[in-house]
Amino acid sequence: MQEPFRAVASREAEGGREIAVTVRNVGMDFDGVHAVKNASFDLPKGRFLTILGPSGSGKTTLLRMIAGFQTPSSGEIFINGEAVSAVPPHKRSIGMVFQRLALFPHMTAAENVAFPLKMRRRDARTIPDRVERYLALVRLGGYGGRRIHELSGGQQQRVAIARALVFEPDLLLLDEPLAALDRKLREEMQLEFRRIQRELGVTTINVTHDQREALVVSDDIVVMDQGEIQQKARPIHTYRQPRNAFVANFIGVTNFIAGTVRAVSEMGDVSIFRGDLMLAGKLGDPANPPAEGDKASGAIRAEQIRLAGDAAQLLTLDCVLAGTVTDTIFEGERMVYEVACAAIGDEVIRVFDHDPAAHTQFDIGESVFLGWNARDMLVFR
């Protein structure tokens, strides 16, 4: 059971810093439309990278170029240091799990898993053993004889993963394979992906529009929008230090308050005016600061705002606004309050309340106070 897995793991241990995939200035045009623009990133061996973005952001196109189904219009992709533009998919050592799984319906689960081994002309005597081992890895031991249509959605997912991994590819690509699952199964499979990826140490690129999935499974997240890479960072940085307003808005629930920059300090402190209201915050992208008088907006996460019926309870916070509750939405683990604030022209601010005791605290129409710390507000151009 352990032998081939150990081989992969030790390879990773020896060259943990080695680069498995390099995407350099890659662009893709479809009839004059730039699906991907000048994308570049490096992916070290053994890491789990997620390309996150809304539909039409170019994330799937980028993945298909790495897989070899499409040839970049410009730029080059390197796998293990070799340029691969001229290499057809079946000559690349890439395992791919497809959006609709693409399992072969005329074969059993075991035949599906054996397919890449047969196509790669592996020693026929070792195939049944190896197939069974990988079925066991995805917790489908003994299910090999089942036909695909006899398996549940989750089991089909697992067959697809086993089939993509059984030939020990250099790279595993996941093309939104979890998108069609119900939430419970999806979250279970996310943890499965993470477990298997860690067990084998295989370099993985995952494509998704599900921010939760990206945060849960990844070592790194590349956020894409309109064909461009917006940010590449570890999940916690993507969430806590979004580089721009798009990333801040796409991941998590964020309130934006538009204003005009009054002052920017060397330390990265910045203050903006919205009418008479002054808001203090931090620069979202210190490398690219706005100038005094520029338009900018302050971004504050819904969970970083405190809510109180009395302004005195929020005295320790840097910024306090008065408002009226316009809606309360119960989401189970939290209550979402929508509060219209007069100081910013009755724009609605969303606030999370995770305290079960407080869930019924405020009703629609009640006057409340919102407060937050300046360090939690990021200012973007």
Place this chain on the structure above:
Amino acid sequence: MRAARTAYPLKWRIMDTLEGVAAAIWPARFRRATPYLMLLPAVLLVGLLVLGLIQIADASLRTLDTTTFQFSDNYSIANFRRALTEPLFLVVAQRSLIAALIVTTVTLVFAFPYAYLMVRTRSPGLRKFLLIALFLPFFIGQVVRAYGWLIILGNQGMVNEALGLVGVAPMRLIYNYPAVLFGLVQYMLPFAVLMLAPALTAIPEELEAAAGSLGASWVRTFIHVVLPLARPGFIGAGVVVLTLSLTDFAVPAILGGGSQDFIANAIYDQFFRTSDQGLGATLALMLVALGSILVGLVFALFGAGTLAMGRSRA
């Protein structure tokens, strides 16, 4: 009033009236019988066919008295003995059967790439062109098309004239077996493409991409993925082409010029030249039997479910 009219358009009123009429003729309590009612026209048609077959079976058992040109009143199997022993009929049957098998194979081989390109091409213009090219021959009858080939392939035809320009002596391109096979393949191709196309459409393109990413070249993708999944289409197209070729009349008659008769031509001769309806009926029955055995064999080997009947396995 106006609001009411937009809320309840004229079409709905007409449908309501029709439903009322239908309810008067066929009350709701008859509803359980409705499916059988819908089956009735088809059953009637097939029933008529069976009646005809019984008539033919009756005729096949009567022998023709060549002196009086009267049919015998008593049954005998003399016609069947003649059909099975006379070398002419054996030659004709063999010729038809071998032609049907060759035509089926060649047609399927030619039809597959055509259907594949038509289904998979990303260019709507090319797809339209292929579709029109496919349907155009249907507008020209089989007989007219066979005459067309006579004009093209004849001794003074376009092909021989073109060959003459490069110094090749005129060749006999018609009134032989290959000419009949050629004509039949050309006639069957659209049928086969039309039967194959839906089967290919049902194969998700992603499966082919997946096979590629798993290490299969396009040849192996074709052998291990496309071909097995397209099997229902191949069997459907094969059965149609096989039976149509086996029973064809016009192409062997016109492109064979009387020297390449198929079973259908032999039957025609018996009915309308020698007027031996008994022997003609016998040959017809034997053709029905041969076709049924072939189709039955295909179903026994591959299962009727492969004809996209029964539940999809995907």
